Amino acid sequence: MKWEIPLVIVFVTGVILALSDFVPHQSIQDVREFFMSWLQIIGVLAVGLGLVSLTQVNLVKVRRKTPGWIYSVITLFGLVIMLVTGFVWDYREPSNPFQFLFQYALLPIYATMFSLLAFYIASAAFRAFKARNALATTILVTAVIVMLGQVPVGAKLAPLKSWIMEVPNMAGFRAILLGIGLGGVAMALKIVFGIERAYMGRD
Amino acid sequence: MNGEFIPHTVAALFTLAIFSFLWKDNPLYKAAESLAVGLSAGYFTVILIRTSLMRTLIDPLFEEGQVLVIIPGILGLLMYLRLTRRWTWISRYPLAFYMGIASGAALSPTILAYVVRQIEYTIVPMGFGSWEGITNILIVVMVFCSLFYFFFSVPHKGVFGGVSRIGIWVIMVAFGAQFGFTVMARISLLIGRVQFLLGDWLGLIHLE
Known part of the structure; x- marks a missing residue:
C-alpha cells in the first residue's frame, strides 16, 4: 500500500x-x-x-x-x-509596489551577484588552471582566446575564436549532450520501471 | 532630481550592498542576500499561483465547471502530508503521478532533442574539396573521439587510448571556450552595473 x-x-x-x-x-x-x-x-x-x-x-x-x-x-x-x-496589486501592471520590489530590489541584487562572479571566477580560474599540465594549459589558452576574441583589443583573434566556438566547442558539447540525452532516457526508464525509487523517500 | 532618482537610489544601495562583499563578508551583504531569498521566493510564488495555478486549476474549476481538475488539486494538497510524520507516505501518491507523468512525457522529447538531433546535425557533407568539408570531417572526428572518452566497455589503451586522448583534448577546449564565454558574460553584467551606478544613478557618464 x-x-x-x-x-x-x-x-x-x-x-x-x-x-x-x-x-x-x-x-x-x-x-x-x-x-x-x-x-x-x-x-x-x-x-x-x-x-x-x-x-x-x-x-x-x-x-x-x-x-x-x-x-x-x-x-x-x-x-x-x-x-x-x-x-x-495586479502583478502585470508596470508600476505598483510588487513590480517596484522586483525592478529596484530583486533585479539589481541578482545582476550584481552574478557580476560579482566575474572577480571570483577569474581568481578561481587562476588557481585551477595554473598551467600545471598540457590539458590545464589548453583550457587556459582557449579561454583567453575566446575572451580576447570578443573585445576590440583582440580583434585579430576573432576568427580563431569563432572557429573554436563552431568546431571543437560544438563537437565537445555535442558529445556531452548525447551523454546527457542517453543518461536522461536511462533515468526516465528506471523511474517508470520502478528501479529508481530514491525520490519516494523512506518510511 | 528626476522622478527616477528614488527608485534608482534604492537599486544603487542594493547594488553597493552586494558589491561590499568584495571587501569582505559583512552584515550589509548578508542582509541584501537574505532579502533576495525572501523576495525571490515570494515573487515566484505569486507568479506561479497567479498564472499557472489560475490557468490550470482555479479558472477551469470555478469558471468552466471542469470538476475533474479537483483530482490533481487534491493530489497536490496531499503533498503537504510530507510535513507530518504519520501520514508522510500518502505524499508518495501525488509524487508517483508527478514522476510517472514527467518521466513518460520526457522520454521521446529527450531522445529527439539530445540524441537524434545531435546525430542528425553531425552527419553533414564531408570532403577534402572545400574548407567546409574539412571542417565537417573535423567535427565528426571530434564528436566521435569525445564520445569515445566516455565509453568504458574497452580499456583505453593502444588505438583506443589514442582516440580517447583526442576526445579529452576536444572536451578541454570546449570547457575552456565555455569558461571564457561565461567570464565575458559576467564582465558584461559588471559593466552594466557600473554603468547603472555612474550613469543612471549619479549621472556622471552619459551613454549614447
Whole structure:
C-alpha cells in the first residue's frame, strides 16, 4: 500500500505518456493533455511546500535566537512583503509596489551577484588552471582566446575564436549532450520501471 | 532630481550592498542576500499561483465547471502530508503521478532533442574539396573521439587510448571556450552595473 500502489501509478502513467508520443489517436492525446495539466497543478502546489519549509526553517532560527537570526527576519520580511504586494496589486501592471520590489530590489541584487562572479571566477580560474599540465594549459589558452576574441583589443583573434566556438566547442558539447540525452532516457526508464525509487523517500 | 532618482537610489544601495562583499563578508551583504531569498521566493510564488495555478486549476474549476481538475488539486494538497510524520507516505501518491507523468512525457522529447538531433546535425557533407568539408570531417572526428572518452566497455589503451586522448583534448577546449564565454558574460553584467551606478544613478557618464 505504501510502496506498491505508488510504483504501479508511476508505471501506468509513465507508459501511457511514453506511448502517447507514438499513437496519434485523439483519445490517447486527450488522456495525455489531461495528465499534462495534472503535472502543472501538482507541481505548482508543491512549490508551496518549499515555501512552508523556508518559513519553518527561518521561524525556528528566529525563535531560538540562533546566531544570525536577524537575517532570517529579513528573509521572512522579504517573503511576506512580496506575497502581500503580489496578491493586493495586479502583478502585470508596470508600476505598483510588487513590480517596484522586483525592478529596484530583486533585479539589481541578482545582476550584481552574478557580476560579482566575474572577480571570483577569474581568481578561481587562476588557481585551477595554473598551467600545471598540457590539458590545464589548453583550457587556459582557449579561454583567453575566446575572451580576447570578443573585445576590440583582440580583434585579430576573432576568427580563431569563432572557429573554436563552431568546431571543437560544438563537437565537445555535442558529445556531452548525447551523454546527457542517453543518461536522461536511462533515468526516465528506471523511474517508470520502478528501479529508481530514491525520490519516494523512506518510511 | 528626476522622478527616477528614488527608485534608482534604492537599486544603487542594493547594488553597493552586494558589491561590499568584495571587501569582505559583512552584515550589509548578508542582509541584501537574505532579502533576495525572501523576495525571490515570494515573487515566484505569486507568479506561479497567479498564472499557472489560475490557468490550470482555479479558472477551469470555478469558471468552466471542469470538476475533474479537483483530482490533481487534491493530489497536490496531499503533498503537504510530507510535513507530518504519520501520514508522510500518502505524499508518495501525488509524487508517483508527478514522476510517472514527467518521466513518460520526457522520454521521446529527450531522445529527439539530445540524441537524434545531435546525430542528425553531425552527419553533414564531408570532403577534402572545400574548407567546409574539412571542417565537417573535423567535427565528426571530434564528436566521435569525445564520445569515445566516455565509453568504458574497452580499456583505453593502444588505438583506443589514442582516440580517447583526442576526445579529452576536444572536451578541454570546449570547457575552456565555455569558461571564457561565461567570464565575458559576467564582465558584461559588471559593466552594466557600473554603468547603472555612474550613469543612471549619479549621472556622471552619459551613454549614447
